[in-house]
Amino acid sequence: MASKSGNRPQGSDGSDHWHRESIAWQYKVSSLNKTRLRFDVFLHIILGLFMLIRLAPGLTSLFGFNFMALRRWDLPHPRPWEYAWLFSLVASIIGWRSTPHNNTFLLKQYMLGTVIFGILPIMFGIIELRNDLSAYFTERKYTYVMFGMPAVVLWALFLAICSQLHGFGLYFAVVLVKAWRPRTEKLKQR
Incomplete structure (x- = not known):
């Protein structure tokens, strides 16, 4: 045991650190990537709130409500x-929700939902916007304006x-x- 004052025991000059206990790699990786995933999800939720504000006029008319204040925003119709x-x-x-208790099932559901509802709509959006985007870059033509900028x-x-x-x-x-x-699966793979 180390002490702040007094002599060091014989034979322990600090070079014997290699045999001491250390944190296993999976706990380090888990802690670091949990934080990263939570920050990523936080940014995703912030973008979702912006999208919800952008879709507010379309959502209210979709559900049969009529708010004149939202119609004054003059946003283009929402795309599918x-x-x-x-x-x-x-x-x-x-x-x-998967991160506090290391719930692999929920994390896999997150991955599946991200692919289906996140990446696929983005791919459809890119396909839908490619002609408008090329027209904007070549001829500076655009059809909609959102918040004072070309919507495309x-x-x-x-x-x-x-x-x-x-x-x-x-x-x-x-x-x-x-x-x-689980560690048992890792040992079976060896």
Whole structure:
């Protein structure tokens, strides 16, 4: 045992550190990637709130409500991929809930929900916007304006940010699934 004052025991100059206990790699990886996944999910929820604000006029008219204040925003009609992407918030909440107790089942559900409701709508959005985006870059033509900017540029930025967030989230989830796998499975694989 070390003491702050007094002599050091004979033969312990500090070079015998290699045999001391240390934290196993899966706990280090788990702790680090849990934090990263939670930050990624937090950013996803923030983007989801922005999307919910953007879709508010369309959602209110979809459910039969009529708010004149929302109609004054003069936003373009919501596209189907935007509604589909909004469901990815459910997957992100499931991912958030999986981290406190290392719940692999919930984490796998998060990964599946992210692929179905996150990545697929983004791919459809990219396919839908490619002609408008090329027309904007070549001729500076655009059809809609949102918040004083061409809507196609804002949609492209949103899709780029979301694709990065979903990619990082899936990567962190895969690393966590590997780290949370029981040790007996790892020993059987050897």
